[in-house]
Amino acid sequence: MTTNGGADLTRLIEPDRVHRSVYTDDAIFAREMEAIFQRAWVYVGHESQVKQPGDYCTALLGQQPLIMVRHSDGAVYVLYNRCAHRGALLCAKSRGNTGGAFGCSYHSWQYRTDGTLESIPLPAGYEGTRFSPGAADYNLKRAARVESYRGFVFASLSPSGPALAEFLGEARIALDNMCDRAPAGEVEIVPTCFRFIQHSNWKIFMENQLDALHPYVTHESTGRAAAELERQMMARKQKPPLEYHYLSAFTTPFNEWDKLQTVNYPYGHCMLQGYMGLRPRDPDTLAYEAVMREHYGAERTERILGVNIHHVLIYPGLSVQPALQQLRAARPLAPNRTLTEIWHFRLKGAPEAIYRRALAYYNLINSPSTMVNADDLENFWRCHQGLAADGGDWVSFHRNAGQDDEHDGVIASRRGTSEAPMRNQFRAWKQYLSSSEH
Amino acid sequence: MPVVIKKRSRKKAITPKKNSFAQFRVSDDDVILREVEQFLYRQAELLDAKRWSDYIELFDADGIYWMPASLEQITGDGMPSIFYEDRNLMTMRMKRIAHPHAWSQTPAWGTSHIVSNVTLEKVDSRTGDVSVRSRFHMMEFRRDASRHFAGVYHHELRKTKHGYTIRLQRTDMVNGEAPFDYVLLAWV
Numbered sequence: 001m002t003t004n005g006g007a008d009l010t011r012l013i014e015p016d017r018v019h020r021s022v023y024t025d026d027a028i029f030a031r032e033m034e035a036i037f038q039r040a041w042v043y044v045g046h047e048s049q050v051k052q053p054g055d056y057c058t059a060l061l062g063q064q065p066l067i068m069v070r071h072s073d074g075a076v077y078v079l080y081n082r083c084a085h086r087g088a089l090l091c092a093k094s095r096g097n098t099g100g101a102f103g104c105s106y107h108s109w110q111y112r113t114d115g116t117l118e119s120i121p122l123p124a125g126y127e128g129t130r131f132s133p134g135a136a137d138y139n140l141k142r143a144a145r146v147e148s149y150r151g152f153v154f155a156s157l158s159p160s161g162p163a164l165a166e167f168l169g170e171a172r173i174a175l176d177n178m179c180d181r182a183p184a185g186e187v188e189i190v191p192t193c194f195r196f197i198q199h200s201n202w203k204i205f206m207e208n209q210l211d212a213l214h215p216y217v218t219h220e221s222t223g224r225a226a227a228e229l230e231r232q233m234m235a236r237k238q239k240p241p242l243e244y245h246y247l248s249a250f251t252t253p254f255n256e257w258d259k260l261q262t263v264n265y266p267y268g269h270c271m272l273q274g275y276m277g278l279r280p281r282d283p284d285t286l287a288y289e290a291v292m293r294e295h296y297g298a299e300r301t302e303r304i305l306g307v308n309i310h311h312v313l314i315y316p317g318l319s320v321q322p323a324l325q326q327l328r329a330a331r332p333l334a335p336n337r338t339l340t341e342i343w344h345f346r347l348k349g350a351p352e353a354i355y356r357r358a359l360a361y362y363n364l365i366n367s368p369s370t371m372v373n374a375d376d377l378e379n380f381w382r383c384h385q386g387l388a389a390d391g392g393d394w395v396s397f398h399r400n401a402g403q404d405d406e407h408d409g410v411i412a413s414r415r416g417t418s419e420a421p422m423r424n425q426f427r428a429w430k431q432y433l434s435s436s437e438h
Numbered sequence: 439m440p441v442v443i444k445k446r447s448r449k450k451a452i453t454p455k456k457n458s459f460a461q462f463r464v465s466d467d468d469v470i471l472r473e474v475e476q477f478l479y480r481q482a483e484l485l486d487a488k489r490w491s492d493y494i495e496l497f498d499a500d501g502i503y504w505m506p507a508s509l510e511q512i513t514g515d516g517m518p519s520i521f522y523e524d525r526n527l528m529t530m531r532m533k534r535i536a537h538p539h540a541w542s543q544t545p546a547w548g549t550s551h552i553v554s555n556v557t558l559e560k561v562d563s564r565t566g567d568v569s570v571r572s573r574f575h576m577m578e579f580r581r582d583a584s585r586h587f588a589g590v591y592h593h594e595l596r597k598t599k600h601g602y603t604i605r606l607q608r609t610d611m612v613n614g615e616a617p618f619d620y621v622l623l624a625w626v
């Protein structure tokens with residue numbers, strides 16, 4: 001594949017179609033990592049992953065290996081995972097507790113958990129050299145900006161840009177609504193992470209998250225099997241578990257999906273309305289709603305539980321399902337390789353049955369035995385294979401183009417299957433790439 | 439030096455007279471072990487032959503196939519799991535795989551299991567139920583690529599008139615916490 005990195009990248013993005021090279025080109029990928037993933041606010045992790053001083057976990061932002069760590073004063077730091085001496089990774093494990101300091105495995109430089117250099121062996125060896133302890137060069141480098149929103153930690157590797165709250169804008173409803181659904185107003189991560197390597201570009205994954213045209217086709221086999229099981233169980237006078245409905249909902253025909261709505265925000269964030277009956281009326285839900293009313297009062301409870309959202313994308317790499325307490329983070333590895341990390345959360349103060357509902361979704365839809373993503377991943381692979389070939393230069397996003405309603409930079413689609421979310425992501429892509437052009 | 443094997447009559451070796459040769463004594467546990475081994479081998483063959491419905495039939499009415507998310511887990515109930523399936527979910531998985539529009543099934547796909555190191559952990563002399571531990575190695579071929587999964591099976595088997603049924607099969611994969619290159623389409 002020829003490289004397109006020197007070309008005017010924004011010419012590859014038209015309002016209703018994009019050039020295939022943005023998915024396959026090595027140089028464009030490198031530019032994306034720099035201009036998007038190393039500048040935007042990217043999700044690092046949840047504060048409940050690092051509860052105690054010394055607790056740490058690692059994350060990849062763009063191509064940069066980072067450590068999120070809880071310091072002795074309770075603050076959370078995000079540091080580059082790189083020793084200031086000769087460059088070794090400090091943390092080779094993805095999580096753990098490092099005690100008071102990070103010690104390098106190579107020559108034992110020691111760093112405090114805020115990244116400052118604590119000690120080096122045989123310091124006399126540096127006398128009379130340019131090495132000066134205390135200078136920033138000899139500390140662990142910090143992510144340029146770190147902010148937490150209701151426990152969700154984001155970092156930007158660029159010193160300038162909008163503050164996190166401004167960046168999130170209305171898409172913060174993803175995090176607000178997930179936390180608000182907890183009677184205690186906050187969530188706690190469950191320390192299991194299911195991870196997949198997708199053999200396709202990261203944008204193919206992001207475009208899929210809000211694609212209401214695909215479930216009826218891609219997930220037909222699972223939708224039909226689940227619907228059949230529901231019928232069989234009902235015929236046997238058994239009550240099918242609620243989570244079967246998450247799968248049988250895929251049999252919803254095209255025209256029903258089209259009645260949904262997407263809302264598309266600045267910075268590439270987007271939201272797809274819920275479709276799978278996210279507010280059932282079973283006894284567990286009713287008991288939970290009673291607890292909610294105790295905490296929030298009837299009116300506020302209604303406002304929180306009335307939020308009917310399936311997915312919110314926080315561009316460029318996060319997909320959140322507030323009502324199901326799930327989160328998927330996409331970590332691009334190469335133009336044709338994307339790591340996804342999938343987490344789920346407990347609602348603090350909610351009955352165990354509500355956790356179990358999130359767990360059922362996590363196990364059924366998001367685990368490595370998924371009967372759902374199995375067919376998504378197959379299609380992502382097919383897309384990437386096709387886009388790497390010379391069978392055509394453009395990717396079509398014409399569906400309902402020009403038929404959306406725009407107010408103050410927010411684009412509401414009139415149709416659920418509108419390709420507005422994809423167009424909106426490329427609107428942001430173009431802005432990131434063009435403002436980084438020198 | 440080649441090992442010299444004393445020749446014995448084949449007949450004697452297979453059907454020793456009632457305990458007449460101490461070295462051929464077959465204890466009850468050995469019989470159980472052979473039965474259990476055969477059960478495990480048959481189970482593996484059903485998977486590799488994609489005889490899903492026969493495979494599901496090996497499970498008790500309330501039997502569970504469980505693959506924990508981490509080796510430390512002691513229960514799958516209320517915990518994240520890679521699989522935690524009763525017969526209803528297993529049936530759903532079977533129906534899905536068989537559907538003509540299961541796109542993930544389009545490429546050629548096959549597996550081969552080896553089961554070994556079979557150890558009886560507990561035999562209930564009253565009921566005949568057994569706990570058995572074994573090791574497996576599964577090679578999977580899908581669309582021009584191979585993957586390997588390996589680990590430990592723990593079976594809780596119930597003795598019935600017609601042989602064993604599975605109350606619980608726990609599958610611990612040594613590489614179960616690695617990022618998955620694609621998914622697990624069926625039980626390992």
Ligand code: FES
Nearest residue numbers: 083085086104107
């Ligand atoms: S590379 Fe870390 S102490 Fe030398």
Ligand SMILES: [Fe+2]
Nearest residue numbers: 214215218376
């Ligand atoms: Fe999908």
